[in-house]
Amino acid sequence: MSDIPVIAQNKPGKKLIMLGNEAIARGILEAGVIIAAAYPGTPSSEIMPALAKCVPYHPELRVEWSVNEKVAFEIAHAGSMSNVRSIAVMKHVGLNVASDAFMTACYHGVRGGLVVISADDPSQFSSQNEQDNRYYGLHAIAPVFEPSTAQEAKDMLKYAFQFSEENNSVVIFRTTTRLNHGRADVEFGKILKLDRTPEFDWDRHRWTCVPSSTRPQRTEILLRMKKMKEKADDFPFNELTISEEKINGKRYGFIATGIAHAHMIDALNFHGIKDKVSILKLGLVNPLPQKLIKKLMTSVDELLVVEELEPIFEEQCKAFAYDWSLGDKVRIHGKDFLPQQGEFKPETLITQFAKFVGIDYTPPESTTLDIIVPPRLPQMCPACSHRNIYWIMKQFSKKHKMKFVNNSDIGCYSLGVYKPLEMVDTMLCMGGSIGMANGFAKTMPDDILVTAFLGDSTFFHSGVAPLINAVYNRNNMLIIISDNSFTSMTGGQDNPSNGITLTKEQGTKILIENVVKGCGVPEENIWVHEAYDMEGLKEKFEQAVKAKGVRVIIPRHMCSLQEMRLVKKNKIKLPIIKVDHDVCIGCQTCVRQFGCPAINFDYEIRKASIDQEQCRGCKTCIYICPSNAFYVVKE
């Protein structure tokens, strides 16, 4: 038994510290899920690798990294149609990608329980926006669950499949970063074994989306939501606590869900008023439990809705109060006290709750520093191949005084927006680089080079369709698909470029140049080159700029973080690079313009040096140094 990873063990009652995402994976396992598909995205990325660890011991599980969230959702939907419990996992913006499938799948309903995890990212720790996906529940007329602790995430997820089957409805399971990426104590439950063989029911009226099918389904979906509304008050993870006590002569009430509920309890405890106020904790955030809310509203004078991001509960509660003629009996607050942007900070809740209930509170004094703290932004790693091609593009642009409109994309190369490279002009969404380049191809004059810059995983995710569009419409552009064989920004997941699957088995490796060729880019307009060979890469880039039509350069080198793992494992000796201080003229090209984190500059002696702990021996510094001061130490 001890060889089995803890997460896969059927040991109800076992207690351990788990990352929120591991607890979610355990919840998926305990629920008896068969199909799980996902595309990695912060803060959801650790769920699938944790689940994949269980596969050898629970061989009924079928898991995969899909190429994008829409495909992942479609796989889960087919799983549900096949009468087995199925889940699709993604970050909040991933649900935008999947939404075309998701919105109509909600009409179809489910056979096997079907859950989609949306991991939202308030404060945008690692995301392009902070959209609140609770709205998708209202939009798709689907129930939304939101847990507030890791334990609850596990337990509620298990219940979500039962709920999905009982209500014939897709369930949205919404989490936020602090739950996904926080650790807490979790107690295991039993792993359900649902003895169901996947089988299809050939019910074409149900599973197709011709209007004659989905028009009547629209009637059904409205009816289903009506029923769920009626039962919302009995939802096992909603909890109402009524307090008869008053603070300064008034009765106060609070509504919260998710991690905001945890912060709220802390802040109430901080002021010692937790037992003096009424609290409604929501686990089901769509539809809202109206009887519980009515009970709360009629028990308090002032009500504060504590929800991160959008005022979704607040607006519904205000509408309820109007319907129930409670408008003059209870005052409903929310965004008048609490921010609509970013995650809640505990100190904000502590201060604002004091204001809300009229307690004197002075927050700890803040200090003014008399030093400037240098910013420490995320950056591309030492030996990152993306930096190399950016450098070549930048030098070319300078030398030939040629302006670029460089459309970048979602991935580590997004970091090219920052100093010192500052090579990114636009960035929007997965695959958006080629899409937007199609537009700029129509608007920019000939002397401005329109480029699109994206990585291997992003290309497979959403880059193929806009590439076909470019070829078909003759929207001329230069596309750089910087191939490092991994989905790196989210933690180095495998993808079609290296051909390894989620369960670390051999899948089919797909060569990007073959796809590009298949999309109609002529062979003479495709350049594949080793990304560490700067001379050669520069030559290819120059050829590509001169050529006409849709051109694709594929600089290729394995993600250096992943390569370092192999180096360590196989005890490979890396070349040692040093700076010859007699040759270094102190021009700072290496630190001011190239920006490899392994290069330092000493302002006292005005010489560069290499941090040997960080250097990965890629030798690119030897190429970029104008005075040839970097050299490989001979053994």
Next chain:
Amino acid sequence: MNIDQFNILSVGVGGQGVIRVTQILASAALLDNYHVRTAETHGMAQRGGSVSGYLRFGELVDGPLIPAGFADIIMALEPLEAVRNIKYAGKKSIIFLNDKRILPLSIYQSKKIVYPDFDEILANLKKITNNVFFIKATDLAEKAGNAKTSNVIMLGVLIGSGILPLSKENLEISIFNNIPAKAKEINKIAFKLGIEEGKRIRSELN
């Protein structure tokens, strides 16, 4: 031990092991039967950027984040990161700084941006609390036999100083659960050296 809550903020630079030390402390707190919550920086922030690990344990702990001004301990694996997170420090906070600088690339982009002297860092942190201590963790780790044990040195300091309400035994178990078996002996020495260093500091605490 029956405490309402204890808040530890670990900070540093991506790749230094902030998440790992937070995880080690969290597991130790669970072994001591506390409720435990952490919040960590994953994803983009790990690419050499600033990283924070929040740890809270005790009877009255629900959320994972530490309110500004209420960290009991701030453990900075890189000194500048303590200054960046100064809002979490209060009068009662105890701050430990590993004295190893990691220069942020931003210092090369403008002459106005410089890495402050350790004296300036100390003076600024001392505006909030008297209990600020630089630890020669890298030197001590080299003494233990491997510079990479500097985080274990820091954990030893926390225990040795007597301010961490966790048992030494459980913290040690938790450390060993989180490192390769072959590194056990060297980390044992590092932990011990850290504890001695912490004991030395104990007399200076006020």
